[in-house]
Amino acid sequence: MAYVVSVVNQKGGVGKTTVCRNLASLLSKHGKKILLIDFDPQESLSLYTGAVKKRFDEDTPSMYHVLSGQIHIDDAIINMDEFDLVRSDYRLYSYNGTPLITENEARELLGNPEAMYKHIVHALEQKSNPETDDRHRLSREIARITDYYDFILIDVNPNLGPLTVLGLLAAPVTNVLIPAFPEESSRQSVFALADTIETLLANDFDQQINILGILISRYEKNNISKKYLEFFSQLAENxxxxxxxxxxxxSVLVPESIALKQSIFDRRNNAPIIDRYEEFCKEFLQRIEELN
Ligand SMILES: Nc1ncnc2c1ncn2[C@@H]1O[C@H](COP(=O)(O)OP(=O)(O)OP(=O)(O)O)[C@@H](O)[C@H]1O
Ligand SMILES: [Mg+2]
Structure with missing residues (x-):
């Protein structure tokens, strides 16, 4: 059964997609079977891996179709050399959970208050029903395929909205990896994320969240970085x-590899960032085994 790992930070541009993509390649080189799920309507991971050639494609099966119950996740899997991937869809921007009533339904029922009332009561019942609730739908969809993989890595979008909450509760046990850059804006965002996770943990007893840890990326050795490292290490402890x-x-290998739609390992096999990724991968595997 796969470990489900959500890569989360509501701050944009802190290395989530970069880590997802390169960790997936590295784990695959270590013989692990990987599924990447792009859960960010920006579609960065789908594009960076080369799985998707153009944005705003509404037809190729995506997480949008899966979340809206149109297809099963199995039918959205794109097979690639190193890993499989389920693509995102810009329409996830408007994802706000299943609405109680759609615009069209509301228009139809406008002259009929009794039918409108019944419709809304029914929708509320559906929402509290594990069979139809989005959170359980995602969890159920992931459960369909979990036996085929060692790791399912989910690239979650940068905000604290409903998609992030789903990302944090994607499986009965969700492992959360928090990338951060050693800088002020990143610091603020991890604070807020810590709050969200705490609230979720207090409310959702049927699902477990393991916080794997904070991964510092785009690190440069200087006094400012040092200050933030102390801060993040303390925050992690809290x-x-x-x-x-x-x-x-x-490393310049990162923007280069994004531009060429390759992993950093496709670019070079010898560079400080490559060695650090190997070390991180070891730590990651140890940590995930410790917590599960
Ligand atoms: N180790 C690194 N060295 C140099 N640049 C990096 C490194 N990691 C990430 N970057 C750069 O930082 C930018 C943001 O990275 P990335 O897209 O992975 O962040 P993100 O958190 O997924 O962003 P978003 O929230 O928009 O999805 C990219 O332009 C990438 O090139
Ligand atoms: Mg991203």
Whole structure:
């Protein structure tokens, strides 16, 4: 059964997609079977992996179709050399959970208050029903395919809205990896994320969230970074988790590899960032086994 790992930070541009993509390649090189799920309507991961050639494609099966119950996740899997991937869809921007009433339904029922009332009561019942609730739908969809993979890595979009909440509760046990850059805006966002996770943990007793830890990326050795490392390490401790000992250094291989739709390992097999990824991968595997 796969470990489900959600890569989460509501701050944009802190290395989520980069880590998802390169960790997937590395785990695959270590013989693990990987599924990537792009859960970000920006479609960055789908594009970075080369799985999707153009944005705004509404037809190719995506997480949008899965979440809206149109298809099963099995039918949205794109097979690639190193891993499989389920693509995102820009329409996930408007994802706000299943609405109680759609615009069309409301228009139809406008002159009939009794039918409108019945419709809304029915929708409320559906919402509280595990069979039809979105959270359980996602969890159920992932459960269909979990036996085929060692790891399912989910690239979650940068905000604290309903998609992030779903991402945090994607499986009966969701492992959360929090990438951060050693800078002020990143600091603020992890605070807020810690709050959200705490609230979820207090409310959802049927699902478990393991916070794997905070991974520092785009690290440069200087006094400012040092200050933030101390901060993140303390924050991790307060959250009951760790800051990974390995930090991913700043490297031009990252923007280069994104531009060429390759992993950093396709670009070079020898660079400080490559060694650090290997070290991080070891720590990651140890940590996930410890917590599960
Ligand atoms: N180790 C690194 N060295 C240099 N640049 C990096 C590194 N990691 C990430 N970056 C750069 O930082 C930017 C943001 O990275 P990435 O897209 O992975 O962040 P993200 O958190 O997924 O962003 P978003 O929230 O928009 O989805 C990218 O332009 C990437 O090139
Ligand atoms: Mg991203």
């Amino acid at each position: 959250m009951g988790t760790i800051m990974f000992k390995t930090m991913i250094p700043k």
